[in-house]
Amino acid sequence: MTGGTWRRRVSLLAAFALVVLLAACGRDDSRIIEHRLYAMATWIDVTLPVRAAREHPQLIAEIEAELRVFERDLYPWTDGELARLNAALSAGEAFEASPALAAVLVSAQRAAVASDGAFDPGVGGFVELYGFHDAAAAPATRPDDAAIAALLASSGSIRDLAISGRRITAPPRRFLLDLGGIAKGAAVDRIADRIEALGIAPALVNAGGNLRVIGAREDRAWRVGIRAPRGEALLGTIELGAGDATSTSGDYERFRDSDGERLHHIIDPRTGRPVAHTEAVTVIAADAETADAASTALFVAGPDAWLEVARRLGVTAALRVDASGRIEMTRAMRDRIQTGTSGDSAIIAVVD
Numbered sequence: 090m091t092g093g094t095w096r097r098r099v100s101l102l103a104a105f106a107l108v109v110l111l112a113a114c115g116r117d118d119s120r121i122i123e124h125r126l127y128a129m130a131t132w133i134d135v136t137l138p139v140r141a142a143r144e145h146p147q148l149i150a151e152i153e154a155e156l157r158v159f160e161r162d163l164y165p166w167t168d169g170e171l172a173r174l175n176a177a178l179s180a181g182e183a184f185e186a187s188p189a190l191a192a193v194l195v196s197a198q199r200a201a202v203a204s205d206g207a208f209d210p211g212v213g214g215f216v217e218l219y220g221f222h223d224a225a226a227a228p229a230t231r232p233d234d235a236a237i238a239a240l241l242a243s244s245g246s247i248r249d250l251a252i253s254g255r256r257i258t259a260p261p262r263r264f265l266l267d268l269g270g271i272a273k274g275a276a277v278d279r280i281a282d283r284i285e286a287l288g289i290a291p292a293l294v295n296a297g298g299n300l301r302v303i304g305a306r307e308d309r310a311w312r313v314g315i316r317a318p319r320g321e322a323l324l325g326t327i328e329l330g331a332g333d334a335t336s337t338s339g340d341y342e343r344f345r346d347s348d349g350e351r352l353h354h355i356i357d358p359r360t361g362r363p364v365a366h367t368e369a370v371t372v373i374a375a376d377a378e379t380a381d382a383a384s385t386a387l388f389v390a391g392p393d394a395w396l397e398v399a400r401r402l403g404v405t406a407a408l409r410v411d412a413s414g415r416i417e418m419t420r421a422m423r424d425r426i427q428t429g430t431s432g433d434s435a436i437i438a439v440v441d
């Protein structure tokens with residue numbers, strides 16, 4: 090494959106994904122096939138051996154059906170289970186959750202506790218206030234201080250929930266739990282588990298930058314590109330082995346620049362405002378749900394706390410780009426990443 094083809098492929102993909110799968114080249118192109126679905130407000134790519142796709146002709150349709158259930162039940166602004174949970178808790182009633190929702194709530198609560206509330210799906214009211222809940226709606230606007238203060242005073246946190254098996258109760262607060270910071274990772278794990286259970290490998294599931302690898306490729310490792318938060322270049326590429334998951338959270342996915350302030354979709358639950366100190370965080374973890382929650386948690390945790398939060402979440406490989414474009418990363422990430430793909434002269438520091 091020529092360099093030109095490679096670059097074209099990468100920039101095409103980078104246009105709509107935080108993390109892009111670098112094209113397999115040579116003879117491998119004939120052996121794996123990428124299926125693309127649109128769900129949960131993002132592109133979801135399922136890459137399988139051609140042979141497996143032929144042997145399981147119903148698999149992609151089954152995955153799509155499962156994703157439709159996820160997007161209905163794990164998003165609060167549709168008429169699904171999470172919306173019913175929010176309504177019940179806000180009315181002071183107990184809620185009997187499905188096993189799938191209860192499991193995601195337990196994981197989300199664990200991430201909220203481990204991050205001292207930097208990660209908290211309780212920010213749903215702010216996501217709505219800024220207008221990030223509806224991709225088709227007008228761009229984000231800056232709410233006035235009084236509206237933010239009122240929401241801060243009334244919003245319930247996921248840490249308020251008592252989760253006993255499937256039974257969820259909470260003190261009387263207004264709950265608008267939004268699982269957008271963890272749901273795509275949970276969905277990727279669900280799909281990857283299904284593929285793994287069928288004995289299909291190697292395979293890769295990518296939901297808008299939340300990605301998990303199933304099995305190792307014979308010829309070379311999977312490599313994914315990490316987009317630089319500003320511009321169209323790649324910050325670097327990371328090598329993923331069997332079972333690895335990665336996630337990137339960035340301030341460049343959904344945003345509007347307004348009076349020198351970037352209004353974007355990752356909110357500090359303690360202030361009700363978009364996080365200003367970080368442009369992007371990438372992590373590698375053992376499952377996609379952990380990676381998804383961790384990238385959001387570390388993004389919000391910021392310069393003083395992100396390494397400690399990573400440690401508590403069991404994440405060793407992590408990278409952070411601060412508001413000035415400076416890149417810091419852990420040693421474990423340094424061992425996995427190849428930087429400089431873009432030719433940029435980024436300042437890179439190893440921080441643990």
Ligand code: ADP
Nearest residue numbers: 207208209210267269270338342354355356385
């Ligand atoms: P993306 O959805 O672009 O992959 P993230 O995984 O970082 O990015 O999740 C961002 C989404 O998570 C937001 O759109 C919102 O739904 C939700 N969210 C925003 N701030 C927080 C937060 N502090 N904790 C948990 N979830 C958050």
Ligand code: MG
Nearest residue numbers: 270381382385
């Ligand atoms: Mg996330």
